[in-house]
Amino acid sequence: MTDALIDLATASPAPSGSVPVLELENLSVSYTDQHRRHRRVVHDVSLQIAPGEVLALVGESGSGKSTTAQAVIGLLAGNGRVDGGSIRLNGTDIAGWSQKRLESIRGAKISLIPQDPTSSLNPVLTIGAQVEEVLRLHTKLSKPDRRQRVLELLERVGLPEPERRAGQYAHELSGGMKQRVLIAAAIALRPQLIIADEATSALDVTVQRRILDLIDDLRAETGTAVLFVTHDLGVAADRADRIAVLKGGRIQEQGRTAEVLTHPSSAYTRQLLSDAPSIAPGPQRPAPTPRGGNAVEVHNLIQEFPTGRKQPAFRAVDGVSFQVPQGTTHAIVGESGSGKTTTARALAGFQRPTAGSISIGGQELSTLEAKGLRQFRKHVQLVYQNPFTSLDPRQTITRIIEEPLLNFAPVPRQDRTKAARDLLNRVHLPESVLTKHPRELSGGQRQRVAIARALVLNPQVLILDEAVSALDVTVQSQILGLLEELQRELDLTYIFITHDLAVVRQIADTVSVMSGGRQLEVGTVSEVFDNPQHPYTRELIEAIPGNRKATQ
Structure with missing residues (x-):
């Protein structure tokens, strides 16, 4: 991890004197395998998030971070169960609530922004209908009022032409647009807690930044608490007030972002920081020693594809040239x-290629x-x-x-x-x-x-x-x-x-x-x-x- 990134992690301490929006105490979760054996995957996890605070739950695949988030909102897989501990929302333990009771707070008190927008949106319903569903279930707004609120939400998350987008289907939108739709649904009822489960990991960096900026703006406006579930330490450094590091279902350490990044107490966190790629000039590798001519030469490469209509071909690559020793x-x-x-x-x-040349190993x-x-x-x-x-x-x-x-x-x-x-x-x-x-x-x-x-x-x-x-x-x-x-x-x-x-x-x-x-x-x-x-x-x-x- 770069010194520059660590220096930039200037996070404020958690607000004090108020009841946490979310508090987990000794939460344990297990899954049942095909032999009906219970395998513990989350072990005695304790953490809390104050109003308006951002906590990043950081860990690699299999660390238990998504399972922890799913347990909070009551969306564990069918073979998952909470074995012990408490999940307190504004001081009320919801760990033992039935699914019917949990449905009353999903969207209204807690919202989830999942990782994959493609699989999370219904392909046979319009975008507007899917956002409106949250309002229909949890409010007494009339249909015209719900429709107006949907358009306001789509505009709020930065979708151009909200009326047109509301009538479109998921396959007609880009990945970034789909994720904005999920955010619109997540914020529709101004929840007290938003769980963003790797919500930007599949997006291009400029789109990712816009989505994260939007979540930041909403948090600042409404005091919503945010749980960022992520493997990206850069996102955590930029956006989180505090970080909790998870490995093998156990908290390795947690604290203010700047403190964890500058003085990590666990060997695992130090390894994560060491392995994170850096954008800073220092890590650049030394220039190679030339060992021959160019292995690859590309000159004015043009690649077009027919559109199948009476229109010009689509030009996917337009005049690319480079050489690779x-x-x-x-x-x-x-x-x-x-x-x-x-x-x-x-x-x-x-x-x-439609035009231009590609030579590899001297072969055109x-x-x-x-x-x-x-x-x-x-x-x-x-x-x-x-x-x-x-x-x-x-x-x-x-x-x-x-x-x-x-x-x-x-x-x-x-x-x-x-x-x-x-x-x-x-x-x-x-x-x-x-x-x-x-x-x-x-x-x-x-x-x-x-x-x-x-x-x-x-x-x-x-x-x-x-x-x-x-x-x-x-x-x-x-x-x-x-x-x-x-x-x-x-x-x-x-x-x-x-x-x-x-x-x-x-x-x-x-x-x-x-x-x-x-x-x-x-x-x-x-x-x-x-x-x-x-x-x-x-x-x-x-x-x-x-x-x-x-x-x-």
């Missing part, structure tokens, strides 16, 4: 819809026919974003790693098994993993398997498409370290696709910044980050969590 890493950064993934797919040979892609393109793909491999969906759940790890070998030439089974074993060792996984299936591995282990699979054909170039964005900060740090090690040992060239500029500072040598299909800036990481020339680049840097006050 052998053994170095070039990052392509931008938000959703910027064209970065389309560029990656063109580099991998999955689509023929546009000159390759089907057979040559197939052989070319041995030299360029992709590592995808989500290790939970990129591996076939039916196959063993051995089969997953060796499969690319079967696609190009007959390789004896013994040789395939040896290659899989050698690659597992190279990505620091034990041989015992070979006989397992993906479901038996953690997210970090699965991504190591995905990297091993990409390396089995001895490629020259790896394209990593958001390859660490789905991982917790400590696992992310380990994978980035592994990638650097592999690059040094195998002289690999990386194209790193990401929206996370802090990770770019850590892993990349050069960078292209893209927006709307256009390349706005290109250069070394230090040139672009320390002296950004385009307003959009400056906005991206200013929006990085943990960097907010430094740029004000």
